[in-house]
Amino acid sequence: xxxxxxxxxxxxxxxxxxxxxxxxxxxxxxxxxxxxxxxxxxxxxxxxxxxxxxxxxxxxxxxxxxxxxxxxxxxxxxxxxxxxxxxxxxxxxxxxxxxxxxxxxxxxxxxxx
Amino acid sequence: xxxxxxxxxxxxxxxxxxxxxxxxxxxxxxxxxxxxxxxxxxxxxxxxxxxxxxxxxxxxxxxxxxxxxxxxxxxxxxxxxxxxxxxxxxxxxxxxxxxxxxxxxxxxxxxxxxxx
Numbered sequence: 001x002x003x004x005x006x007x008x009x010x011x012x013x014x015x016x017x018x019x020x021x022x023x024x025x026x027x028x029x030x031x032x033x034x035x036x037x038x039x040x041x042x043x044x045x046x047x048x049x050x051x052x053x054x055x056x057x058x059x060x061x062x063x064x065x066x067x068x069x070x071x072x073x074x075x076x077x078x079x080x081x082x083x084x085x086x087x088x089x090x091x092x093x094x095x096x097x098x099x100x101x102x103x104x105x106x107x108x109x110x111x112x113x
Numbered sequence: 114x115x116x117x118x119x120x121x122x123x124x125x126x127x128x129x130x131x132x133x134x135x136x137x138x139x140x141x142x143x144x145x146x147x148x149x150x151x152x153x154x155x156x157x158x159x160x161x162x163x164x165x166x167x168x169x170x171x172x173x174x175x176x177x178x179x180x181x182x183x184x185x186x187x188x189x190x191x192x193x194x195x196x197x198x199x200x201x202x203x204x205x206x207x208x209x210x211x212x213x214x215x216x217x218x219x220x221x222x223x224x225x226x227x228x229x
Binding site for chain 1: 147149151154155156157158159162201203215216217218219221222
């Protein structure tokens with residue numbers, strides 16, 4: 001069983017569309033994250049939820065909205081997609097303690113055309 | 114602000130040679146430090162981490178790293194490179210300023226090429 005699973009793996013869409021990426025973890029972790037990896041492979045945190053509560057909300061356009069229905073799921077909805085949103089989006093999870101070892105999903109490659 | 118610098122965006126070694134990937138961080142307090150590996154079209158996998166205690170930490174696949182507070186470094190090494198080690202490597206630090214949010218700050222990444 002995949003520990004952190006993201007769907008879809010690839011997403012190609014036109015500018016202006018709205019799309020969602022789903023993430024689920026079966027590790028019993030209580031904290032989940034969204035990271036964006038740009039074309040230069042730089043990773044930057046976007047959001048984090050702990051037990052369904054938003055705890056990190058970086059400077060991200062408000063077109064991006066995370067939702068956590070329970071602590072095993074963290075979805076990312078993006079409105080009015082722009083060319084600059086093209087990237088790989090990674091979901092990750094960890095335990096809520098100081099020993100932060102993330103488990104990453106395999107990523108969603110978003111291409112906006 | 115907390116930052117991580119990986120010296121060398123691209124490192125090339127011969128199979129069987131020593132691997133050395135450099136990572137320096139800036140922090141006013143001792144951070145937690147991590148190395149992750151990313152194989153093509155995959156997510157990141159934790160190689161090893163330093164939290165407290167012994168400054169030389171061993172990870173998976175024969176990698177190890179040493180935390181040197183005086184040098185604010187956490188370099189990754191492996192005595193003998195295998196072809197399968199070719200991947201992207203990321204150093205990351207926890208952000209003490211974020212309290213207990215679990216936020217990690219990543220370096221720019223180093224591409225390791227292993228030549229036959």
